[in-house]
Structure formats: structure tokens, C-alpha cells
Amino acid sequence: MSHSSASRIQEFIGDPVSDAPPVKREQLEEIFQDIQGDLRFDHELNGCLNCGICTATCPAAHYYDFSPREIVQLLWTENLEGIYDAMQEKIWSCAQCYTCAARCPFGNSPGGLIMVMRETAIKHGMESAKAVLRPFSRVMLKLISTGNQLSPDMINPEGFADWGPHISKVDAPLALLRKAIPMPTLHTTKTAWEVNLKTSVELYTIWEETGVLDSLETIDENLFDVILDIMDEKRDDYEDWMDEQDDD
Ligand code: SF4
Ligand code: SF4
Incomplete structure (x- = not known):
């Protein structure tokens, strides 16, 4: 810390x-x-x-x-x-x-x-936990909604203002290094790894059943609401996709 x-x-x-x-x-x-x-x-x-x-x-x-x-x-x-x-x-x-x-x-x-x-x-819901986790709300949003932590494009001066000017030292070589990784899905500097709808929906069930969402609601109600909206949207998309498969 x-x-x-x-x-x-x-x-x-x-x-x-x-x-x-x-x-x-x-x-x-x-x-x-x-x-x-x-x-x-x-x-x-x-x-x-x-x-x-x-x-x-x-x-x-x-x-x-x-x-x-x-x-x-x-x-x-x-x-x-x-x-x-x-x-x-x-x-x-x-x-x-x-x-x-x-x-x-x-x-x-x-x-x-x-x-x-x-x-x-x-x-x-201790204030110490809220204070420690508050700077990581973007990371939690990404992690809980997609299952991935950070995409390289999130590591920039705007996203991590508290890192100060040193962020540029991480930012530039990371894009280069990532392109050197053999696996094509890791080349991107624009998005995190692709997570399909079924995996996302399964992930949301895990967050619910293991109490992760309850914990999130305790420490950051706004972030909890945003993530619930994302979950609802993806679940709707998944149901639409399932209906389309049934029609075919
Ligand atoms: S936990 Fe206790 S017994 Fe173990 S190393 Fe620390 S002081 Fe020693
Ligand atoms: S796990 Fe924590 S307490 Fe244990 S050595 Fe590492 S920093 Fe110290």
C-alpha cells in the first residue's frame, strides 16, 4: 500500500x-x-x-x-x-x-x-476497506463485468492519474511487449481478451452465489449499480442469442 x-x-x-x-x-x-x-x-x-x-x-x-x-x-x-x-x-x-x-x-x-x-x-463495510479499494474501482468494474482485469489500453495517464508521470514508462513498452507474445488474443492494445456471452453469464452467477456482489454492494453502492446494469444487459443479450438458436 x-x-x-x-x-x-x-x-x-x-x-x-x-x-x-x-x-x-x-x-x-x-x-x-x-x-x-x-x-x-x-x-x-x-x-x-x-x-x-x-x-x-x-x-x-x-x-x-x-x-x-x-x-x-x-x-x-x-x-x-x-x-x-x-x-x-x-x-x-x-x-x-x-x-x-x-x-x-x-x-x-x-x-x-x-x-x-x-x-x-x-x-x-469498514471505511478502511472502502478507502483502499476506491482507487481500484475501474479495475473492479473490468474484472467483475468481464472476468478480465485490465486491458493494456487502460494503463494510461488518464486511467491512473495517481501514478503520476511514471505511468508513461509502463505504458509504452507494454504495448510493444504485448505484440511479442505468440498468442494472437494477447496482441490487442484496444480491448481485453474476448469473453463470450455464455462465459459472462456463468461468471455473474458465480459472483452472486459466492457473495462477491454482496461485498461489492457493501463497499461501493454506485459501482454495484453500474455492474448490475451491465449484467442485466448481457443476460438479455444471452437470452436473445439463445432464442435465435432455438429459431434456427
Ligand atoms: S506467526 Fe508466530 S510463530 Fe510464526 S513466525 Fe510469526 S511470530 Fe513466529
Ligand atoms: S504475506 Fe504479507 S505479512 Fe506475509 S511476508 Fe508477505 S507482506 Fe509480510
Whole structure:
């Protein structure tokens, strides 16, 4: 996470250390139950020696006020207030590289636990999650509506104003490099990979059934509405296509 992202979160939540958590005990318990109840939790947390090996090998810990050891200890000791505080900023510093998981003598995965905490933050509509995800609304729009993340033409100064002038260093060689890839569908610099209607409609069912759309509605209602419109339109197109096949 960039420093600007960190300060954006800070604007939303104030000082997580000095401010009392603006939530009741029952809500803290509910948040922890959601984390603990996740299928991955018992697999990712087997105990903790508090040895700090994870933090010593963590690249994010070198740059941010962040320690995977601290996060694991909060979970292991069921420190509900501390867990809530960590969810306001610290969990978003993790780069999800999983170096920690490869080194922990207990076989824990601090990065995996942080992912569960992030998903729980989204589920609970925490402002930290909204602030972190807001700059990625274009990516989410593309990913959820087509199944693809970015088309190369989206990586431009207009689309990523927050990258500043450095975007041009990525922009130019990417178009060239892409043309060097043997697969013709990857040559395009105008559109993302083609996704047919049937695949799109199946994808929308997956988003609905797995709760992805519910999460999106919690953190960004406007984007949710836009994506619902796109889904309706594509589903109509697919039904029309099916009717045409029946007529033939
Ligand atoms: S999570 Fe593992 S590596 Fe990190 S402090 Fe605990 S026991 Fe040590
Ligand atoms: S997954 Fe996160 S906590 Fe683990 S080493 Fe990478 S950045 Fe650090």
C-alpha cells in the first residue's frame, strides 16, 4: 500500500491507537467470529511462538508500521480490540507475498490470516476497506463485468492519474511487449481478451452465489449499480442469442 493510500485511510478512521474503537463489544465479537469461522482460519493459525521470524522476513514490515507477528499474536490471544484496530490500517500494508508462510516454524500463514481479515473488513463495510479499494474501482468494474482485469489500453495517464508521470514508462513498452507474445488474443492494445456471452453469464452467477456482489454492494453502492446494469444487459443479450438458436 502506498503512503497516499495509508493517509487516505487515516482521514477516514482517525488515530487507531488513541481513539477508542467506535464499536460495541458485540460487534467486536461478531467481527472475530467471522474471522475465526472462516474455513481457512484453523489451517492458517496453529499456534504462535511470538518469535518474530515472520516479521523479520516480511518486506512490508521494512517499509510500514506493520508486523505480521503482531497480527498473529492478536488473533492467537483473541485480542478483539487489537484485531479491530489492526483492521483499520495495518492489514492493508501486507503485500500478500507469503514469505512469512514459508518461514513460520508453526506452519502459520500470517499473509493468509490477513487475507481473511481483509475479507471480513469488506463484509463489515469498514471505511478502511472502502478507502483502499476506491482507487481500484475501474479495475473492479473490468474484472467483475468481464472476468478480465485490465486491458493494456487502460494503463494510461488518464486511467491512473495517481501514478503520476511514471505511468508513461509502463505504458509504452507494454504495448510493444504485448505484440511479442505468440498468442494472437494477447496482441490487442484496444480491448481485453474476448469473453463470450455464455462465459459472462456463468461468471455473474458465480459472483452472486459466492457473495462477491454482496461485498461489492457493501463497499461501493454506485459501482454495484453500474455492474448490475451491465449484467442485466448481457443476460438479455444471452437470452436473445439463445432464442435465435432455438429459431434456427
Ligand atoms: S506467526 Fe510464526 S513466525 Fe510469526 S511470530 Fe508466530 S510463530 Fe513466529
Ligand atoms: S504475506 Fe504479507 S505479512 Fe506475509 S511476508 Fe508477505 S507482506 Fe509480510
